[in-house]
Amino acid sequence: MVDRPDSMHDLLERIDLMQLPIGVYVIAEDGCLLACNRSAREIFRLPLEGPIVGSIHDLHVDLDGHADLVKAALEAEAGGAGFERSVVHFRIAGNDVFVEDCLRPLRSEGDGSLIGFVGCMVDITDEHDAGERSYALQEKVEELTLDIGRILHANTSTLLMVNQTLAAAAGALAPSDMSESDLDGYATHQIDEQIERVAHALAQALERLLQSGDPDRRCEALEPAQWRQLQDQIGLLLEYRLRIPIEELRNPTLRTSAAAIVALCRVVQPRRVPREPLRDVLRLAQQLQRVVCFADVLTTRATVIQMDFTLRALRDFITAEMRPREHRERLGVVSLMQNALSQLAEFARSSHVEIHWRDRPRNLFVFGCERDISRALANLLHNAIKYSWRRDRGNPPWVSIRTEERDSMVCFDFESWGVPITHDEVDRGLIYQMGYRGKWSTDRGRLGTGIGLTDTQRVALAHGGELIVESQPAHLTGLRVDDDAYYRNPFLTKVTLKLPEAG
Amino acid sequence: MKPKVLWVEDSARLELANLCGPVFFKGTCDLTLAEDVTTAVNLILAERFDAMILDVRLPPGSDLRWRKHYRRTGSNKVSAQLGLKLLYWLLEADQAIYPADPPDWVRPERIGVFTVETRHEIAPYLEELRVTVSQEKNADLADTVLDELIERLLEQPAPLEPGEPPPPLGTLDPGGGRSGSSAS
DSSP states (O other), rough: OOOOOHHHHHHHSSSSSGGGGGEEEOHHHHHHHHEEEOOOOOOHTOOOSSSSOOOOOGGGGOOOOOHHHHHHHHHHHHHTTTTTEEEEEEETTEEEEEEEEEEEEEETTTTTTTTEEEEEEOOOHHHHHHHHHHHHHHHHHHHHHHHHHHHHHHHHHHHHHHHHHHHHHHHHHSOOOOOOOSSGGGOOOHHHHHHHHHHHHHHHHHHHHHHHHHHHHHHHOOOOOHHHHHHHHHHHHHHHHOOOSSGHHHHHHHHHHHHHHHHHHHOTTTSSSOOOHHHHHHHEEEEHHHEEEEEEEEHHHHHHHHHHHHHHHHHHHHHHTTSSSOEEEEEEEHHHHHHHHHHHHHHHTTOOOOEEEEEOOOOOEEEEEEHHHHHHHHHHHHHHHHHOOSSSSOOOOOEEEEEEEEEEEEEEEEEEEEOOOOHHHHTTTGSSSTTOOTTTTTTTTOOOOOOOHHHHHHHHHHHOOEEEEEEESSOEEEEEETTTGHHHHHHHEEEEEEEEEEE | OEEEEEEETTTTTTTTTTGGHHHHHOOHHHHEEOOOOOHHHHHHHSOOOSEEEEEEOOOOOHHHHHHHHHHTSOOOOHHOOHHHHHHHHHHHTTTTSSOOOOOOTTTGGEEEEESSSOOHHHHHHHHHHHEEEEEEOOOOTTTHHHHHHHHHHHHHHOOOOOOOOOOTOOOTTTTTSSTTTEEE
């Protein structure tokens, strides 16, 4: 044990070190440990009682660690500060220990000469480790966020390629009597009617083929089972609407049927059946294949366009925290809405949804981030388009937009006719929850991210506004709310984004 | 009479619609779709099916009990795996899952699982439930995959009726039959 100067003895006698709840230690000028209270002994893994031997230099991970600490403490003293506080990294019994250490010089009461140092410390190893882990995790999240942004960006390019290829394929497959230059100009019912016409014509051609020529020679042209297969197709082609009540499953069935007929026509032994009826069947079966594929390509293209918007919205949402904060400015309502409309124009066209925008007030402004507000408006428009139903064969589905000032708030109303939102979903705020998909949404969230309304509500709140959703039956049905059929009828849904008016 | 087949799949009318084409084209079975678990259960309790094909990631539908299972797992189809819960109710009569007796015509031999989960991921469950027919969904599949699954299920030996004695050993068809049995 190192001999202590007399003044040090006096000093230590006056402090009941053992009672302090933090680690207190006294070292000589050269770093030798002179005294430690119980907490300090526990931190330094020293015997809890009895004399102590050792130097604080041996505990520092950094060789110059103690010297730096002493220098800082002396400078702090010279500058009039009481203690110099630092985080010190010790290695004690092979373990990394981090302490928050306050070191202060001890001076002789007589001549003021330096006689050592007193330090008080708190073990912050757990907090330090947690902080390190949190920092590492944060770094990883940031890295992943950027990666996700990059991947989504790359996927956008892929979707662009897919979209253009599908557009070209649709152009090549478009029936000649439907010479619309704009592919999206086709109404679904026009294509359905075309498919039905061709399917019926093919059924009639098949009947003619089955009745043509010599029955004995017909048997040489195809196996009896193959003729039966052709015969079976007549009923399917004529009655596919009845036989397949689910609309979406009709085209795949017709395509399979047409492909089978084409395949059979190609294995018919030549000169065993009259050439003309066989040629008619082959031509009409190929025409049916084309028109069904055309319909499928258009549907797939609409899906791809929707997916593209969803990915862009997701990318914006994910990377929102990573982007430099954008400044807020006075923004024209008309220009904001036009921006959202231009983002969704192709999706609306491919989905055959008409957008009606009344009241375009040129003198209405909001104050905020253009990117965020545009994204919020696009989210609402996207939902409105996606969840609109067609009322009848002649009239396309529609979304009605209204932009106006009410009680010093700018209101962006999106009204659509179609998918219900239940009272429960609105009242309990379920629709605003991240990842929540509407109970009655027809795509059951398959093509969505479940973040649209969450994101929009955040934008609304961040701008001092609010988001309001109302959904009511479009007609009086006489049904009760607890009847499932209640929600199978169309609803009129109005979603309003309210933002403070910027004078 | 054509065999009746139930396909429980929420993408049946959408991304997987093409798989129905060959089934309707052949017309050898009556295919019924259920796009959520509630609809599936209602159909299963109301009708008798000769085969069923189930997805694992299914939405709950409107029944509050299934919605509760769904909410408990974070309202996420992927983690809820309601298709597996439906199987446990059907084959293990687990009334903690659904408080009704499953119909006695339900047999593991006539149930197939068609899901994006790999065989490895769901094997322990399927083994426990004695479900042997499964198919992993991936982009390489032909549009005849559903039809082939149905064929595989319908080719399985007819399940025993309640009270029907098992066939004597040694009388089984070696080509298919009640596989695993032998005439030793």
